[in-house]
Amino acid sequence: MRREFRVSLLSACLAVSLVQVPVAAAAPASDTGGTRAAFCYEEPVQPKADVSDIKAAFQSSKWLQTIQAVYKRRWPSGEGLAIAQANDKYFSQFVEKSSFNALAESLMVAIHEETHMWDLDPSRTSWDVYMSAWINASRKAMKVPLHGGFPRREILPLITDKLTASMDDIYLRDAQQGTYRLQGVLAELNAGLMGLPAATVVAEYIQGVGASNSRDIVATNMRYLLLYLRTAKTKHADYWTKIKAEPALRELVLIEFLRSAYWLDQSASYATKLGSADVDKIVAKNYAPENIAIIEEFTGAKVNVSSPRNCTA
Numbered sequence: 001m002r003r004e005f006r007v008s009l010l011s012a013c014l015a016v017s018l019v020q021v022p023v024a025a026a027a028p029a030s031d032t033g034g035t036r037a038a039f040c041y042e043e044p045v046q047p048k049a050d051v052s053d054i055k056a057a058f059q060s061s062k063w064l065q066t067i068q069a070v071y072k073r074r075w076p077s078g079e080g081l082a083i084a085q086a087n088d089k090y091f092s093q094f095v096e097k098s099s100f101n102a103l104a105e106s107l108m109v110a111i112h113e114e115t116h117m118w119d120l121d122p123s124r125t126s127w128d129v130y131m132s133a134w135i136n137a138s139r140k141a142m143k144v145p146l147h148g149g150f151p152r153r154e155i156l157p158l159i160t161d162k163l164t165a166s167m168d169d170i171y172l173r174d175a176q177q178g179t180y181r182l183q184g185v186l187a188e189l190n191a192g193l194m195g196l197p198a199a200t201v202v203a204e205y206i207q208g209v210g211a212s213n214s215r216d217i218v219a220t221n222m223r224y225l226l227l228y229l230r231t232a233k234t235k236h237a238d239y240w241t242k243i244k245a246e247p248a249l250r251e252l253v254l255i256e257f258l259r260s261a262y263w264l265d266q267s268a269s270y271a272t273k274l275g276s277a278d279v280d281k282i283v284a285k286n287y288a289p290e291n292i293a294i295i296e297e298f299t300g301a302k303v304n305v306s307s308p309r310n311c312t313a
Contacts, residue, residue, distance in 0.1 A: 039301070040311035041258035043136040045266065047201045049073040055205070060097040067095075067107065074201040078111060080137035081194065085114045096210075104202040108211035108274075112195030119190060128183050133190040133252065135259070141252045147242045149181030154235070155227035163278045163285070164220045171224065182243070185221070185228050189256055192217035196263045196274070203270040215267055215275025219282040222260045225253065226291040229298050244298060254299040254312070261309035 054069050064086060071078035085091055094110035096102040115134055119125060124132035128148045133141040153172045171177050171188065196218050199211035232240040243249055264283065267274050285291070287305055296302055302313040 038312050039254075039258070040308065041255060041262050042310065043138075043262075044076050045197065045201065046074050047203075047266075055100040058100040058103070063092070063095050063097045063103060066100070066103060067110075070202060075197055077134075077136035077194075078107075078198055078201070081111065081114055081118060081134055084134075085118060088114065088117055090117065101205045101207055104199075104205035105208050105210040107202060108195040108199035108214050111198035112191045112217075115191040115194040116187065119187060125183075128181055131183055131186060133186070134194065135190075135255060139255075141248065141255070144248045144252050145246045146182050146186075146249070147239065147246075149183070149228075149239060149243075150231070150236055151179045151181060152185050152224065152228060153178035155224060155231050158227045158230065159223075161285075163282050164216075164223060167216070167220045182228065185224050186252070186256070189218070189221035189225055189260075192221050193256065193259050193263060196267055199274055200263065200267040200270060203267075203273055206273060211274055213275065215264060215271065215279045216282070218260050218264060219275075219279050219286065222257065222286055223282055225256070226286060226294055229253075229294045230290065233294065233297075250299050253295070254301050254303075257295055257299075257303065258310045258312070265308075265310065 051070050051073055054066060054073075058066055064082065068079050068082045068086075071082060091110070091114055094106065094113045096106035118134045119132055121132075124142065128146055130143040130145050131141075132143055135141060156168070156172050159168060159172075171180075171184070177184070192214075195211075196214045199206065199214045203211075232243065264279075271279065287309075292303065292305060303309070304311050304313055
């Protein structure tokens, strides 16, 4: 999908009004930056649940019901989002309706974009002031303070390889995208963390390349978050102090880090279909000592660097 089209739809979504949902319980945390209780991120997923009857009964006019039915059996968080966003007038524009397999291939983009639509609704998000994030069917981060930040293009000096070059050109070097601050970094990561499972649980039906960068999106945007935190600490001390004093933000960052590990692991059996050969190299960069140090300092949690990576120690 063309980036320009997507951005215009995201701007339009700010006028949409949806029903507020309750805040789900978060992982145990220390409000003062101290030690956190051990925690693993996981959520219900049944990627092998039989959906052959749903495929056999597929009708293009019932594309939304098909999405909801498949995710009801395989990934409840996707069902929940598809229900929450059922009245979004843009939803159908992200979906390919010519066949069940084509629908499956389009779901990474569709769910990624609908996550943006939910997260950016003005009842939940005030750009650069506070943000909300759909995490799963039972957990939402609501109105997390952001305190603005600095342009994300400032992390570019820390990227000395070409592993993420194509996305760097879009998100960091683009004249507009490069000016986005912490809001932009977290928004893209959160949408990617919905798009990856959206494709993973229907991967056996994906025949084309429509979801072929699902894993790259998650690994790359996690890289951006880690580098953003490092840059905040070394070059924006006042901002670093502000965000480190926000328990809800520290909690969200921890959840997203563990969630990235969880879904990269869950999608590993479809690695060649849902990602490039560079994903493992990007993940290795993300687990470099300097990046693990910043995630642990910011969140107050010690994270596992070997299996299971979706857990704190």
